[in-house]
Amino acid sequence: MEIKLLEQAKKVLEKNWQDGFTIPCEGLYPFQWNWDSGFIALGWAHIDMEKAKSELRYLLSGQWSNGFLPHIIFHNESETYFPGPEVHAADLSPYSSEIKTSGITQPPVLGFVLEELFITSGNTELDFISELYDKVLLCHDYFYKYRDPEDEGLVYICHNWEAGTDNTPVWDDIWKNLDSPEYQLERRDTEHVDASTRPSNREYQHYIHLIELFKEWKYNDALIAEKCPFLIQDPLFNAMLIRSNESMIRLGTLLKKEDAVRQLKNWNEKAKKNYQTKLYDPELKTYIYFDLRADKPMKYVSSSSFSPLFAGIPSKEVATEMANRYFREGSFSGKNNFFLLCASFDPESEHFDPKRYWRGPVWINLNWILYRGFKRYGMEDLADQIKSDTLFLLKKHGFYEYFDPRRDIHQQSDAGYGGNNFSWSAALYIDLLKNKH
Numbered sequence: 001m002e003i004k005l006l007e008q009a010k011k012v013l014e015k016n017w018q019d020g021f022t023i024p025c026e027g028l029y030p031f032q033w034n035w036d037s038g039f040i041a042l043g044w045a046h047i048d049m050e051k052a053k054s055e056l057r058y059l060l061s062g063q064w065s066n067g068f069l070p071h072i073i074f075h076n077e078s079e080t081y082f083p084g085p086e087v088h089a090a091d092l093s094p095y096s097s098e099i100k101t102s103g104i105t106q107p108p109v110l111g112f113v114l115e116e117l118f119i120t121s122g123n124t125e126l127d128f129i130s131e132l133y134d135k136v137l138l139c140h141d142y143f144y145k146y147r148d149p150e151d152e153g154l155v156y157i158c159h160n161w162e163a164g165t166d167n168t169p170v171w172d173d174i175w176k177n178l179d180s181p182e183y184q185l186e187r188r189d190t191e192h193v194d195a196s197t198r199p200s201n202r203e204y205q206h207y208i209h210l211i212e213l214f215k216e217w218k219y220n221d222a223l224i225a226e227k228c229p230f231l232i233q234d235p236l237f238n239a240m241l242i243r244s245n246e247s248m249i250r251l252g253t254l255l256k257k258e259d260a261v262r263q264l265k266n267w268n269e270k271a272k273k274n275y276q277t278k279l280y281d282p283e284l285k286t287y288i289y290f291d292l293r294a295d296k297p298m299k300y301v302s303s304s305s306f307s308p309l310f311a312g313i314p315s316k317e318v319a320t321e322m323a324n325r326y327f328r329e330g331s332f333s334g335k336n337n338f339f340l341l342c343a344s345f346d347p348e349s350e351h352f353d354p355k356r357y358w359r360g361p362v363w364i365n366l367n368w369i370l371y372r373g374f375k376r377y378g379m380e381d382l383a384d385q386i387k388s389d390t391l392f393l394l395k396k397h398g399f400y401e402y403f404d405p406r407r408d409i410h411q412q413s414d415a416g417y418g419g420n421n422f423s424w425s426a427a428l429y430i431d432l433l434k435n436k437h
C-alpha cells in the first residue's frame with residue numbers, strides 16, 4: 001500500500017511538472033506559487049534533486065529588485081485562473097521583475113527549505129545553497145525594511161492571500177468594516193471545485209478591492225503601511241520567517257557569511273522576544289493575530305496559532321500548556337478524539353466550517369509544520385498522532401488539497417476537498433515517509 005501510494009505521489013509531481021517548476025494543481029492553480037514551491041521542493045529533493053533545485057531557481061527568477069518575492073510567478077499563460085497577471089498589474093511597481101508576477105507575497109519558507117534540501121542531499125549541495133543564499137537573505141531584508149513599521153522584528157501582511165490561510169474567519173471582522181465595490185468577478189476556481197468549499201463571492205470582492213488599492217498606490221510600501229485597511233501581524237507568517245532566519249544562520253555559518261549571520265541573529269533575537277510578548281495571549285494560552293491598523297489583538301485560535309512550535313519560540317512550559325489545552329484535552333482533538341489533527345480553525349468556534357477551505361479543514365502543509373514543531377519539543381505522542389492522521393487522510397482519499405477534520409465522516413463519505421492531485425500534499429507525503437527527522 002505504502003509503495004503504491006508513494007508511486008502515486010511521484011506521479012502527481014511528475015504530472016504537475018512544467019519544465020522547470022511545478023504547478024500546485026491542474027486547472028485550479030496553473031502557475032508557480034511561492035510557498036507551494038517551497039513545500040514541493042521538499043518532496044522533489046527525495047526523488048530528483050535537480051528538479052528540487054530548478055523549482056527554487058524558477059521561483060526566485062520572479063524576485064523583484066527590492067528583494068520582494070511575489071506569491072505567483074506567471075511563467076506561462078493560462079485561462080483557467082482568476083485573477084491573472086493583468087489584474088495584479090505588478091509592473092506598476094518600479095521594482096517589479098521582467099517576468100510577470102503578482103504584487104503580494106506568501107509565508108517565507110525558503111530559508112528552512114534550503115536547509116532541508118541541503119540535509120536531504122547528504123550535505124553535498126553547498127554550491128547550490130551558496131547560489132541562492134543572498135537572494136533569500138534579500139527577501140528577509142525586504143520584510144524588515146518595509147514591513148516592520150514599529151521596528152519590532154514582527155512583519156505585517158497586507159492581504160489575506162499573503163497569509164496563505166486565505167479565508168480564515170480571523171479576517172471576518174475586517175471585511176465587515178470594508179466597503180468594497182460589488183465587482184462582477186469572473187471567478188474560475190468555482191468552475192473547478194465545489195463552491196461550498198471555496199471563499200464566498202463577497203470575500204473575493206474584498207480580496208480584489210485590496211489589489212485595486214495597491215495598484216492605485218503603485219505597490220508603494222510606505223503608502224500601503226500608511227493606508228491599507230488590512231495590516232496584520234500574522235503568527236504563521238512570522239513563525240515561518242523566524243524559522244527561516246534560523247536555517248539561514250546555520251547555512252550562513254557554513255558559507256562563512258559573517259555579516260549575514262550577525263544580521264540574522266539580530267533580527268531573530270528581537271523577533272522572538274516580541275513574538276512572545278505581543279502575539280501570545282495568556283488567557284487563551286496560545287498565539288494570536290495582531291491588527292496593526294486597528295491597533296488591537298485578534299483573539300482567534302487557528303492552526304497558525306501553534307506554528308511557533310516549529311520555530312522554537314515558546315518556552316517548554318508555554319508549549320506544554322498549549323499542547324495540553326488544545327490537543328491532549330481541548331478543542332482541536334474534541335471529546336473522544338472526535339477531530340483528526342489538525343483543523344485549520346477552532347472546532348469549538350461558531351465560525352468553524354469543516355468543509356470550507358481555511359475555515360476548518362485539515363491542510364497537509366500545516367500538519368507537516370506542526371509535526372516538526374511537536375518533535376522539536378519532544379512531544380512524541382502528538383507528533384505520532386498528527387503524522388498518523390495525515391497518512392490516514394492521504395491513504396483514504398488521495399492527494400486532495402484539504403480534508404474534513406471530523407473523524408466519523410471518513411467512514412462513509414468522500415471527505416477530501418478542493419483540488420485533487422495537489423502537489424504539496426504529494427510532496428509532503430514523500431517527505432513524511434522518507435525523512436528521518
Ligand code: DGY
Pocket residue numbers: 071082161166
Ligand atoms: C487562490 O487563488 O485561492 C490562491 O490561494 C491565491 O493565492
